[in-house]
Amino acid sequence: xxxxxxxxxxxxxxxxxxxxxxxxxxxxxxxxxxxxxxxxxxxxxxxxxxxxxxxxxxxxxxxxxxxxxxxxxxxxxxxxxxxxxxxxxxxxxxxxxxxxxxxx
Amino acid sequence: xxxxxxxxxxxxxxxxxxxxxxxxxxxxxxxxxxxxxxxxxxxxxxxxxxxxxxxxxxxxxxxxxxxxxxxxxxxxxxxxxxxxxxxxxxxxxxxxxxxxxxxxxxxxxxxxxxxxxxxxxxxxxxxxxxxxxxxxxxxxxxxxxxxxxxxxxxxxx
Amino acid sequence: xxxxxxxxxxxxxxxxxxxxxxxxxxxxxxxxxxxxxxxxxxxxxxxxxxxxxxxxxxxxxxxxxxxxxxxxxxxxxxxxxxxxxxxxxxxxxxxxxxxxxxxxxxxxxxxxxxxxxxxxxxxxxxxxxxxxxxxxxxxxxxxxxxxxxxxxxxxxxxxxxxxxxxxxxxxxxxxxxxxxxxxxxxxxxxxxxxxxxxxxxxxxxxxxxxxxxxxxxxxxxxxxxxxxxxxxxxxxxxxxxxxxxxxxxxxxxxxxxxxxxxxxxxxxxxxxxxxxxx
Numbered sequence: 001x002x003x004x005x006x007x008x009x010x011x012x013x014x015x016x017x018x019x020x021x022x023x024x025x026x027x028x029x030x031x032x033x034x035x036x037x038x039x040x041x042x043x044x045x046x047x048x049x050x051x052x053x054x055x056x057x058x059x060x061x062x063x064x065x066x067x068x069x070x071x072x073x074x075x076x077x078x079x080x081x082x083x084x085x086x087x088x089x090x091x092x093x094x095x096x097x098x099x100x101x102x103x104x
Numbered sequence: 105x106x107x108x109x110x111x112x113x114x115x116x117x118x119x120x121x122x123x124x125x126x127x128x129x130x131x132x133x134x135x136x137x138x139x140x141x142x143x144x145x146x147x148x149x150x151x152x153x154x155x156x157x158x159x160x161x162x163x164x165x166x167x168x169x170x171x172x173x174x175x176x177x178x179x180x181x182x183x184x185x186x187x188x189x190x191x192x193x194x195x196x197x198x199x200x201x202x203x204x205x206x207x208x209x210x211x212x213x214x215x216x217x218x219x220x221x222x223x224x225x226x227x228x229x230x231x232x233x234x235x236x237x238x239x240x241x242x243x244x245x246x247x248x249x250x251x252x253x254x255x256x257x258x259x260x261x
Numbered sequence: 262x263x264x265x266x267x268x269x270x271x272x273x274x275x276x277x278x279x280x281x282x283x284x285x286x287x288x289x290x291x292x293x294x295x296x297x298x299x300x301x302x303x304x305x306x307x308x309x310x311x312x313x314x315x316x317x318x319x320x321x322x323x324x325x326x327x328x329x330x331x332x333x334x335x336x337x338x339x340x341x342x343x344x345x346x347x348x349x350x351x352x353x354x355x356x357x358x359x360x361x362x363x364x365x366x367x368x369x370x371x372x373x374x375x376x377x378x379x380x381x382x383x384x385x386x387x388x389x390x391x392x393x394x395x396x397x398x399x400x401x402x403x404x405x406x407x408x409x410x411x412x413x414x415x416x417x418x419x420x421x422x423x424x425x426x427x428x429x430x431x432x433x434x435x436x437x438x439x440x441x442x443x444x445x446x447x448x449x450x451x452x453x454x455x456x457x458x459x460x461x462x463x464x465x466x467x468x469x470x471x472x473x474x475x476x477x478x479x480x481x482x483x484x485x486x487x488x489x490x491x492x493x494x495x496x497x498x499x500x501x502x503x504x505x506x507x508x509x510x511x512x513x514x515x516x517x518x519x520x521x522x523x524x525x526x527x528x529x530x531x532x533x534x535x536x537x538x539x
Contacts, residue, residue, distance in 0.1 A: 006338075019330045021332070021334060028228070046141045047141055056216040057218055058214070058219050059214040059216065060223075061141055061211065061213070063207060065210040065211075066225060067183045067226040067227055068182070068488055071185075071224070071330055072223075072224070073222075073329070076216075076217075076218040076219045076220060077218045078218040175319060175323045176319060177319065178323075179324075179468070180486065182485055187326075224326075226326075256466070258464070258466035258468030259470075259503055
């Protein structure tokens, strides 16, 4: 799952807009494998944490109804250009990834 | 205009230093994180149960200061773009519920220091349903709803 | 016997060609484009590359929300990496294409007078691999779609410029593609043109049929239905099967000729691939 997060953070005025796209199957556990007819086990991101200067700016709690390859956008104030933003996710199987982006 | 778009895109991509390291190196451990995930709320089968399990109450007051941007008719129920925006003060969290989904609670965003009343994501909808945005502020639950129609079939679905 | 049969076929073919001056490809293209301008007088010519989103503001706003961080981003990045990774012999894809493969999508497909066939960018990606001792890739999705997506990306904004050289074989390839496009097929007895020339803008259940003009500009495309990238020929296969007709193999002569005709009809529009579609 290396490199699963694509993130951009753009400062306009005082507000930073963060946009991120995460590669993840987001299996609901209700879909069947077309070939075998077996249920595909649930596999979805449960929590995405975004930090700026060590402070958590947003914690996203997700269920399986978030689309495959999830998209997340939010806004916060208090960042400067060049600041580092960190995003991490953990899914229901305990898999995880994190990435950093520079505020531009 | 297109070449301009291309440049912005590439610049945006270059700005990312994707770390991609796993748990061991970070501060997060799955145990710590999973403890915070409100399992009972996400598994609830009704909006009221989900809210009670999530926020301790299902007592909603309609608030016109909450705007839901979502399509009237979803082009593909697997990818429904939604934006919730509000200027209510002292927001603690913004939650999205899809009334007719088997488990209505779709997402809950807990706002930290400096976060604005704005979140956007894409979600799955099994059928036509009201989408409910619930904003928790000063301990109270404010809400707004919008119907999104989902039709199956054609060449895309 | 065989000769007789061939003759009979030849006679039959001749018989089916009306004895009137045939339209040149250029006349075809002008007529084709004029049809859409007349049908959709409020859609600016350059907007046809956005397909059904040029016709419906509601669906366009959903698409724009997706394009805010498009799902093909990953494919473009991966495609760039693959494109620049040397083969076992040390060469790269750049060695097989003019201008090192950058910004050239607008000239595809083209008629190769040496081999007497239509060459698409995906065909040449695989020819490049084979020439350099690598195994060819599958033609519908995966790596080939990523490499093709990157090559489209570097060509964004360039004007589609498909040429039909003065060679009877090129004209025959064009005519074969045109025939596929207008021929009724499958249990539903529908042609490509039935949906995309006669009825663009109409609903097929929840979907709006896109105009044929500009359709090739944004391939390969990430379709939410597929949840990944697919090539133009993958889509052709889907279209054929949706009218319950047998589909052809991707990169078969049939589909390459169809792409030749289909892309030629959009000459003058901009490349805006890769695309995203619901």
